[in-house]
Amino acid sequence: MLKVIQYDGNLKEIAKKLNNRKEEISIEVNNAVSDIIEDIRKNGNQALIDYCQKFDGYQIKDESDFVVSNQEKEEALKQVDQDYIRILERTKKQITEFHKNQIDKSWSLYKDNGVIMGQMVRPIERVALYVPGGTAAYPSTVLMNAIPAKLAGVTDLVIITPVKADGKVNPVIVAAAKVSGVDTIYKFGGAQGVAAIAHGTETIEKVDKIVGPGNIFVATAKKLSYGVVDIDMVAGPSEVLVIADEKANPKYIAADLMSQAEHDKLASAMLVTTSEELVEKVNVELKRQVAYLSRKEIIEESLKNYGGAILVKDLKEAFDVSNYLAPEHLEVLVENPVNTLPSIKNAGSIFLGEYSPEPLGDYMSGTNHVLPTGGTAKFYSALGVYDFVKYSSYSYYPKEVLETFKDDVQTFAKSEGLDAHANSIAVRFEEE
Ligand SMILES: NC(=O)c1ccc[n+]([C@@H]2O[C@H](COP(=O)([O-])OP(=O)(O)OC[C@H]3O[C@@H](n4cnc5c(N)ncnc54)[C@H](O)[C@@H]3O)[C@@H](O)[C@H]2O)c1
Numbered sequence: 001m002l003k004v005i006q007y008d009g010n011l012k013e014i015a016k017k018l019n020n021r022k023e024e025i026s027i028e029v030n031n032a033v034s035d036i037i038e039d040i041r042k043n044g045n046q047a048l049i050d051y052c053q054k055f056d057g058y059q060i061k062d063e064s065d066f067v068v069s070n071q072e073k074e075e076a077l078k079q080v081d082q083d084y085i086r087i088l089e090r091t092k093k094q095i096t097e098f099h100k101n102q103i104d105k106s107w108s109l110y111k112d113n114g115v116i117m118g119q120m121v122r123p124i125e126r127v128a129l130y131v132p133g134g135t136a137a138y139p140s141t142v143l144m145n146a147i148p149a150k151l152a153g154v155t156d157l158v159i160i161t162p163v164k165a166d167g168k169v170n171p172v173i174v175a176a177a178k179v180s181g182v183d184t185i186y187k188f189g190g191a192q193g194v195a196a197i198a199h200g201t202e203t204i205e206k207v208d209k210i211v212g213p214g215n216i217f218v219a220t221a222k223k224l225s226y227g228v229v230d231i232d233m234v235a236g237p238s239e240v241l242v243i244a245d246e247k248a249n250p251k252y253i254a255a256d257l258m259s260q261a262e263h264d265k266l267a268s269a270m271l272v273t274t275s276e277e278l279v280e281k282v283n284v285e286l287k288r289q290v291a292y293l294s295r296k297e298i299i300e301e302s303l304k305n306y307g308g309a310i311l312v313k314d315l316k317e318a319f320d321v322s323n324y325l326a327p328e329h330l331e332v333l334v335e336n337p338v339n340t341l342p343s344i345k346n347a348g349s350i351f352l353g354e355y356s357p358e359p360l361g362d363y364m365s366g367t368n369h370v371l372p373t374g375g376t377a378k379f380y381s382a383l384g385v386y387d388f389v390k391y392s393s394y395s396y397y398p399k400e401v402l403e404t405f406k407d408d409v410q411t412f413a414k415s416e417g418l419d420a421h422a423n424s425i426a427v428r429f430e431e432e
């Protein structure tokens with residue numbers, strides 16, 4: 001059952017009523033994750049092995065066992081049927097079609113006075129893709145991470161993902177890695193995996209950047225590793241916010257809310273609507289549908305803690321609430337949904353109309369499913385090709401053009417008290 005909150009124009013109150021435990025959890029998790037990172041930094045491989053044993057139940061045999069071997073890959077691939085490979089290939093095509101539009105080009109400006117300026121786009125060299133592996137397998141995340149990275153030109157890509165107690169990576173992950181062209185799959189994840197690949201160990205080479213989603217421990221470890229490596233964003237426990245008018249279908253809304261609630265007990269699913277009657281019907285549907293879903297327990301816990309229905313007086317208020325909460329996924333189930341785009345300021349990914357359900361985006365619409373959570377869609381974007389490149393600017397000035405700037409630059413430098421800067425210009429125009 002969704003708890004019902006009447007919106008009275010106070011956005012801060014709404015946020016408090018919905019997320020009142022988030023702060024508390026993050027302090028506890030922050031401390032636990034900091035300890036793990038420190039231990040990995042000090043004790044390297046041995047600490048990594050110990051944490052993997054503790055959290056995933058697998059005793060990594062030796063340093064060569066950190067990586068899925070070719071033989072393990074072959075065995076895994078034998079278990080994946082051809083129709084599944086076809087689906088992965090179809091998904092790859094969809095994701096590629098969307099993401100190739102994000103490829104940014106280098107540019108140069110040749111001025112009449114001989115000055116040349118420009119910007120070069122270069123791929124980041126070594127990137128780790130986090131693929132979650134705790135309570136579910138995420139082959140779709142392999143594709144969502146790897147395809148934009150490949151389009152950007154990253155050559156050194158590795159996957160980190162937790163294994164099960166038998167030490168095996170799920171065969172569908174191995175298949176998705178093959179389809180995406182990623183060879184190295186490390187058998188570790190969680191905060192310890194993030195720490196190991198961020199700092200490096202005796203045998204594990206550090207990366208320049210870590211991307212990809214994960215649970216609260218993974219998201220916190222990425223946050224705390226920022227600076228040692230770059231990260232894409234905070235992509236933590238999943239969220240969906242549905243804006244619906246009185247004509248929206250309660251059966252679809254309930255199904256879509258639960259599709260995200262099933263990810264994690266910390267996932268959040270919210271309905272923002274003008275219709276009290278719709279909320280009642282959605283509650284009936286939630287009860288009916290949850291009964292046949294295998295992750296019923298997670299769904300119920302997540303809806304109880306982080307689910308809710310917010311009643312608003314009109315759609316303008318609905319978009320105000322949604323923009324304030326900045327959800328990872330926003331579904332818009334109102335008449336003429338495409339026309340509402342100008343009202344949306346903050347959302348990781350937007351799903352318009354009743355036949356663009358959020359799970360289509362999780363797998364095959366082509367848009368990326370690695371998305372900012374916890375209100376960070378106010379400043380972070382969906383994972384894209386731009387996350388895997390960096391920009392270097394350059395300039396070439398002939399002597400006669402520098403001369404036209406020499407006095408102004410020196411004055412500027414002196415105004416900052418930096419006379420070595422001024423001197424660098426002056427020495428170029430001294431008589432020998
Ligand atoms: N935002 C996005 O773009 C996006 C996309 C896909 C999935 N997700 C989210 O990814 C998450 C996947 O979570 P998951 O748990 O299945 O896999 P995961 O790989 O993210 O986390 C599993 C790991 O968490 C660590 N862990 C578990 N309990 C711990 C504890 N008490 N202390 C320290 N570490 C602990 C362990 O190392 C374990 O291997 C979900 O929250 C889901 O909503 C988000």
Ligand SMILES: N[C@H](CO)Cc1c[nH]c[nH+]1
Nearest residue numbers: 138140141238239362369
């Ligand atoms: N909804 C998740 C992002 O929050 C992505 C995903 C992968 N598989 C299923 N769902």
Ligand SMILES: [Zn+2]
Nearest residue numbers: 238259260362
């Ligand atoms: Zn999902």
